[in-house]
Amino acid sequence: MLNYFWGKGPKGPEMGQEEKGKAGDSDTSVGSGSPAADPAEELKSAANEAFKDHKFAHAVDLYTQALEIRSDNAILYANRAFAHIKLEEYGSAVEDASKAIEIDPLYPKGYYRRGSAYVALGKFKDALKDFRQVAKIRPRDPDAQKKLKECEKAVQKLRFEEAIAQEEQDHPSVAETIDVSSMEVEPAYDGPRLEGDQLTLEFVKEMLETFKKQKKLHRRYAFQILLQIREMLKSTPTLVDVTIAPGAHFTVCGDVHGQFYDLLNIFELEGLPSLENPYLFNGDFVDRGSFSVEVIFTLFAFKCLYPTGLYLSRGNHESRSMNKIYGFDGEVKAKYSDNMAELFAEVFCALPLAHLLNNKVLVVHGGLFSQDGVKLDDIRKIDRFREPPDEGLMCELLWSDPKPGTGRSPSKRGVGVAFGEDVTKAFLEDNRLDLIVRSHEVKEEGYEIEHDGKLVTVFSAPNYCDQMGNKGAFIRFKSDMKPKYTKYSAVPHPNVRPMAYANNFLNFLS
Structure with missing residues (x-):
């Protein structure tokens, strides 16, 4: 998060008297008298x-x-x-x-x-x-x-x-220009090595250990993961149906935002992703936190390893514009290259927008819509293979937030819509659903239940940006679809500040 302030005063809201006499500040007290x-x-x-x-x-x-x-x-x-x-x-x-x-x-x-x-x-x-x-x-x-x-x-x-x-719109995909076979793995490279094209659990575990030491995965393997996940996501529907069988379970996590060491803590608490221990990460994997590269390669690698052991939904920060402002674009370019940053932008456009658990629980990153009568089939028909638009169903899935009371109002974010309890209830009834799970907002306890128990926000980045002091949380569902919540605190991480790779002007305002 940023400390936006003006002048030589304290880095915080205006206290009252510190700028008396400067332009626009002649009346620096709120009222008269003491x-x-x-x-x-x-x-x-x-x-x-x-x-x-x-x-x-x-x-x-x-x-x-x-x-x-x-x-x-x-x-x-x-x-x-x-x-x-x-x-x-x-x-x-x-x-x-x-x-x-x-x-x-x-x-x-x-x-x-x-x-x-x-x-x-x-x-x-x-x-x-x-x-x-x-x-x-x-x-x-x-x-x-x-x-x-x-x-x-x-x-x-x-x-x-x-x-x-604009000039590059008609150019071929950057994925078509990458030749992994020509990338030599140097003898001096001391990270995980892979024989052939298929990822293994041993390779992924070694990759995690490499990341813990703040070392990089070799670019050959990094590109290999990206190309493989791109092909996998291209054939994934926009709304993914997930079945939780009797006796099985399914874990839903919210925003991680580049907090790699907190992601590892989730796996310590809940176990590594696998076919028997599946997860859904509900968007905003990257940006703000300065270990976004490590987070995204971890998630993508497990997705490649276990396609039905880990699911991924797009968040509003899986977009080119957000990545250029909030750090991921700069981090990829600093740790790898410009063309890898471009490939990430292509991959993010292939991420699905929603997941439906046992035909009862809809999981989306942001929230609901500015219009009534939206059906699940309308979500299925969204053309998602693009950068998020400024309005419409795709925008609102990624950006909207719930609000107390009823009705709709302009979003506090300036994008999407704020929707009330009646909007949630009508959507659930129209689509024969029991619950909406979404993320997108910091919550002090890591999650919050709203709209008469019909909507849950889950946020999985504890002490967001190293200063919010919030808990993180995840939700475990079994086949009865009753949510069980787990809260946790932030864990230590190396001394790299959040937003370290953010837009230069944004950092200049800090």
Whole structure:
């Protein structure tokens, strides 16, 4: 996660007085009089403390209560925008920052928070407009000028990449250009070796030991795994039917996000994937965590080894745009090569979008839809072999979130839709299902049951990005389809920070 802040003050929400006299900050207190006499000031102070303790959802609640008292305060809106950014609720962050700007058009933090949210959404051109405004308000501030130049570079690079992508649309798949047989395994290579094309359990176990030592799998074997998984996924349906036989079990995991050592801990707790011990990993295998390469090769290798012992669903982070921003693209290029990063993008477009367990439980990464009447056959018919669109069924499967209450509303993320209990109930009834399992959101206890027990969120990356303090969890189903939850804490990992390979401008904002 990122510390988006402005100026020389503390890396956190605006405390009240540290920037008095600067442009846009002439009214730095929430109310008049001493803080102790002002309920809004007290709430703001409590929200700031919650923020510093990484209790970002609680901070949002407290800022909201303060805004109910002082709805004309730009600082409160900017601070709440900051908390929304930490929760990856970028749509809400844009909305709050825009409100701060509306209240005070010369308040630089409003533009800075909105620009930061736009960067997180990959909307660099919109971000550029806001950073230009910051630099205009503070023309003598070197930090403002530096951030503007970095944003201009990012936009220039984005335009160049878009032009290259357009030129390469008619080119053959990168998979067709790779000749594994020509890649020599050097005598000095001390990792696992494979005779022939078929992966073995011994090879995969040796690969895990290699990764634990922070060593790389030889590029020949890495490409071999990628090409094999690509062929396997190409023939996989968009909605995969899974049968859990009497006496058998099936484990569903949520986001792992490049936390390789926590993935190994899951296998310590639940056993390695096999035909008798099958798993489903429900998207967002990569990005943010800086061991995403190790995570994805582990999952792909077990999938190649046991096609019905490990299942994979696409998440919103299995996409080219997210990977370029949040680290996976940079990590692959740093550890291997540009053409391997391109091959990963092709493979991700072949991942299925949903799994149906015993015709009773639907597992998707994000959530449900902006329209009523969607049937399972509609999911089966989605053309998934592409980058995720900005709207429609595929987008909503990857991006949507549940909300309390009923009805639908715009997503706090700025993509997908927020759907209520009635939407979940109607979808389950229309499709004769009992439960929806989804991931996509950090949960303090690793999972959360919502919508009258008809929807479960499971998240498997504990202490997300090394600072959220959350538990991880997974769900085990037996043939009776009653979920059993296991929670666990984060385990130590080598001293490589999250987002180490992220977009340069995103890191520049940290």
